[in-house]
Amino acid sequence: MTLLNAALQGVFLGAFYAVLACGLSIMFGVMRIINLAHGDIAVFGAYVVFVIVEHTGVSAFVAFAAALPVMVVLGYLLQLTVLERSLKGGILTPLLATFGLSIVIQNLLQLTFSPDVRSLGGSAGALTTASWQVTGGLSVSALGIVVLVVAVLVFGALQLFLSRTRFGWMMRATAEDADAAELVGINSRHVYASATALAVATAALGGFFLAIRSVFDPVSGPTQLIFAFEAVVIGGMGSLWGTLLGGIALGVAQTLGAQVHPQFSVMAGHLLFLVVLIARYGGGRIALRVAR
Amino acid sequence: MTLLKVDALDCRYGLLQAVRRVSFEVEAGETVALIGANGAGKTTLLRAIAGVHRPNGGRVELDGVDITTLPAHRRVGLGIALVPEGRRLFPSLTVEENLRVAASPRRPGRWNVRSVLDVFPMLQQRRRTPAASLSGGEQQAVAIGRALMSNPRLLLLDEVSLGLAPIVVDAVYRSLAGILSEGATVLLVEQDLTRALRVAGRVICMLEGRVVLEGAAAALDRDHVVSAYFGLRKPA
Numbered sequence: 001m002t003l004l005n006a007a008l009q010g011v012f013l014g015a016f017y018a019v020l021a022c023g024l025s026i027m028f029g030v031m032r033i034i035n036l037a038h039g040d041i042a043v044f045g046a047y048v049v050f051v052i053v054e055h056t057g058v059s060a061f062v063a064f065a066a067a068l069p070v071m072v073v074l075g076y077l078l079q080l081t082v083l084e085r086s087l088k089g090g091i092l093t094p095l096l097a098t099f100g101l102s103i104v105i106q107n108l109l110q111l112t113f114s115p116d117v118r119s120l121g122g123s124a125g126a127l128t129t130a131s132w133q134v135t136g137g138l139s140v141s142a143l144g145i146v147v148l149v150v151a152v153l154v155f156g157a158l159q160l161f162l163s164r165t166r167f168g169w170m171m172r173a174t175a176e177d178a179d180a181a182e183l184v185g186i187n188s189r190h191v192y193a194s195a196t197a198l199a200v201a202t203a204a205l206g207g208f209f210l211a212i213r214s215v216f217d218p219v220s221g222p223t224q225l226i227f228a229f230e231a232v233v234i235g236g237m238g239s240l241w242g243t244l245l246g247g248i249a250l251g252v253a254q255t256l257g258a259q260v261h262p263q264f265s266v267m268a269g270h271l272l273f274l275v276v277l278i279a280r281y282g283g284g285r286i287a288l289r290v291a292r
Numbered sequence: 293m294t295l296l297k298v299d300a301l302d303c304r305y306g307l308l309q310a311v312r313r314v315s316f317e318v319e320a321g322e323t324v325a326l327i328g329a330n331g332a333g334k335t336t337l338l339r340a341i342a343g344v345h346r347p348n349g350g351r352v353e354l355d356g357v358d359i360t361t362l363p364a365h366r367r368v369g370l371g372i373a374l375v376p377e378g379r380r381l382f383p384s385l386t387v388e389e390n391l392r393v394a395a396s397p398r399r400p401g402r403w404n405v406r407s408v409l410d411v412f413p414m415l416q417q418r419r420r421t422p423a424a425s426l427s428g429g430e431q432q433a434v435a436i437g438r439a440l441m442s443n444p445r446l447l448l449l450d451e452v453s454l455g456l457a458p459i460v461v462d463a464v465y466r467s468l469a470g471i472l473s474e475g476a477t478v479l480l481v482e483q484d485l486t487r488a489l490r491v492a493g494r495v496i497c498m499l500e501g502r503v504v505l506e507g508a509a510a511a512l513d514r515d516h517v518v519s520a521y522f523g524l525r526k527p528a
Contacts, residue, residue, distance in 0.1 A: 169393040173382040179344050180380035184394035185368030185442055 001137035006255045012144030014231075014251020015151035016213065018244045020206035020224055021231035022154060023199030029238040030175040030195040033083060033094045037101040038203055039225030043218070044105050045071050045204025046120070046211040047113060053123045060124040064208045068201055075200025079193040087192075102221065109218035120211040128212055147209055154202060155244045162240070171195060230273040236280075294356075295320040295477050296341070296446055301350035303336045310336040312501040313350065318446070323478045325492035325509070327485060329521060332498040334481045335377050338448045341479070342374035343367045354446065369398055371445035375452060377481075379435040383424035387415055390423050390434050394441040401443030402474075408437035411467050429460035433467070440471070447471075449480035453487070465491065485517065499523045 020042060027033045035041075048070060052063035078101075086097035121128045130142035162168040174181040174191040181188050210216055210224065227250065235246025250269045257268020296318040303311035311333040318324050326334045339345035341352055343364030352360050354370055362370075382390055391405050409416050412433040418426060423434060432452055439447060452468070453461040465487065472478060472491070482488040488495060489509045497505035497520045505512075505520035518524075 166393065169382075169385055169389050172384060173390075173393050176382045176384060177380055180376060180382065182344055182364035183342060183368070183374050183376060183380075184438055185365050185396050186393070187363075187365045 001135075003256070003259060005138050006259050007252050008138065008140070009144070010252030010255035011248055012141070012148055012251070013255060014248030015144075015148040015244075016206070016209050016247075017227050017231045017250050018151050018247025019147070019154060019202065019209060021228040021235075021243050021247050022158070022206070022240075023202040024225075024228050025232050025235075025238065025240060025243040026158075026195055026199045026202070028232065029240075030171060031083070031087065031094075031192055032091070033087070033098070035199070036095060036098040036225065037105060037221075038098075038199075038228060039223065040102045040105040040109075040221030041200055042203040042207035042210065042224055043216055043221045044109065044207070045200075046207035046216050047109060048204070049208055049211060050113075050118055050120060053120060060120045060208070060212055063123075064205075067204060067208075071204040072197045072201050075197035076193045078200065079196035080189070083196060084189065084192065102225075106219050106221060113218060115217055115219075117215045117217045118211070119215040120208070121213070124212040143213055147213070150205070150209075151244060151247075154205070155240055158198075159240055167194075227269070230269060234273055234276045293320045294318070295322075295354065296479070297351075297353040297356075298337075298341065299351040299353070301337070301340060301352065302348045303333070303340050303345055304348045305336075310501055311340065311347070314498070314501070314503055315350075316496055316503060316506065318477060318479055320445075320477050321475045322494060323472055323480070323492045324494045324496060325488035326479060326481045326496050326498065327483075327488050327517070327521060328498035331500075333501040334498055335450055337498070338374060338450050338479070338481060339376075342372055342448055344374075368396060368442050368444075371399065371443070372448065373439035373442050373444035373446070374448040375435050375439045375450060377450040377454065379431045381423035381426075381431055381434055381438070384422055386420050386422055387426070387430075387434055388419045390438055391441050394438045396442040399443045403440040403443050405441075408440055411470060412437055414463075428456050429463065432456060432460075432464055436464070436468070445477060447476055447478045449478060449482075451481050451483060453482065453484060461487075485514075485521070489514070489517070497521055 024035060024038045027035045045067060048067040049060060049063045052058065052066050053060055056063070082097055082101065083094060086093040127142050127146065132140050134140055162172060170181070170186050171191055174186055174188050178188045206224070210220070231247035231250050232243050233246070234249050235242030235244070249272060253272040254265045254269045258265035294317045299315050301311055301314045302309065314337060326337065328334050336345055340347045343362060347360065351358055354372060359367055359370065382393070385393065388405060391408055395404070414430060415433055415437070418430060423431065426434065436452065452464055456464065480492070489512070492509050495507060495509050495512060495517065496503055497517060499520065500523070504523070505517065
């Protein structure tokens with residue numbers, strides 16, 4: 001029963017990782033950018049919500065709804081000002097640019113908010129503490145359910161958007177061949193900027209969940225980035241449903257690992273990531289690359 | 293009425309100059325064939341007219357409006373559509389999605405998914421098939437149909453017969469004949485000289501980035517065209 005409960009908690013945790021990973025998957029899928037600032041953007045989103053809560057006293061959920069349009073606009077501008085230029089410089093430049101952005105965001109947050117650890121759990125109402133005891137050893141938290149439902153809704157909505165709407169086709173067309181997309185009248189700059197806006201918005205959602213389910217500080221980003229990155233890789237690069245499943249697999253691995261030993265939790269996730277990498281790309285080839 | 297005017301156009305790839313001070317005009321309703329050996333600059337010229345290659349000098353005018361610096365997607369809105377070399381379909385999108393994604397809301401007209409499928413009946417059964425699993429001929433049909441979806445005033449065709457079996461090329465050109473007979477303005481690149489002379493009203497021959505011969509297809513002597521094509525002697 002303890003193991004079953006651990007696995008269930010892992011699903012809830014994994015849904016959170018999947019939300020964090022969603023934007024990373026979008027940006028890689030559409031623009032082939034690996035956004036190293038993704039975790040910091042998520043944390044930045046959490047601080048935006050935090051500021052709104054501090055100044056107005058509204059519930060964290062209301063504050064998040066207010067923060068979302070801000071993040072969308074920031075994402076759009078991020079593409080037009082920084083990422084678009086870096087994309088012209090080859091594959092390595094966006095990696096370096098987002099790495100730099102990551103440092104800039106962390107230091108900006110340190111300067112503005114000090115290194116203090118914060119949480120929005122207190123302003124999210126009873127939701128963060130409510131839970132149900134299903135049977136003896138099996139408990140379900142309200143927040144876990146909320147995160148899981150939101151994750152499935154976000155991924156489902158994205159899938160529908162990409163497969164059924166004209167703008168979704170435009171995004172896929174641009175991802176596959178930006179030149180040809182321009183030739184059929186698609187404004188590729190607008191499509192790229194919209195993809196980044198979408199990615200930043202989902203990153204903010206991930207940051208918001210981080211803030212109400214635990215704590216965050218200005219340097220929380222990189223840890224979140226690693227979990228998000230592992231979720232994307234475990235699920236298969238560029239596949240949306242894969243990212244959701246990858247996140248959940250990572251979460252389950254971590255909670256089951258914690259059953260072995262509390263300090264083994266994160267390690268178990270990394271091991272799963274490694275096993276998937278080796279299974280998919282072959283141990284021999286990885287060894288070759290390391291040897292080279 | 294002059295629809296397209298190209299004036300002293302220069303295009304480079306780094307140090308390589310692909311198009312050198314090319315000037316010509318295309319009248320509305322005309323079919324003009326652009327011929328020349330590999331590397332003569334035909335594809336680059338079409339790409340510069342469509343807006344996906346930024347020229348280094350000269351002007352491109354559509355209907356008297358300077359469009360030299362306009363991005364490609366805005367030129368589609370003004371009525372230029374290019375069927376690119378190698379077809380360049382969106383592989384994961386179905387045939388119908390490939391067509392519908394190219395529909396320009398600002399350019400309603402004769403062409404829509406239904407009328408394109410009427411002209412290329414072989415696509416009727418393949419509407420829900422991803423473009424990646426089509427045959428070469430079917431892909432070319434989708435590429436042409438996709439360009440038509442924006443109801444272009446000027447249709448640019450780059451080597452639509454490339455890599456297709458002769459019988460498929462015939463089918464593609466039969467469908468094109470119907471489109472041409474409706475008074476569309478077309479500038480096409482074609483390797484097959486006989487076919488180019490048959491389809492086009494006027495022929496422009498390029499050699500090493502320059503226009504070396506230009507004239508009505510009916511009035512041109514075939515030997516003369518061949519020597520201009522390979523640069524065997526200085527054209528008169």
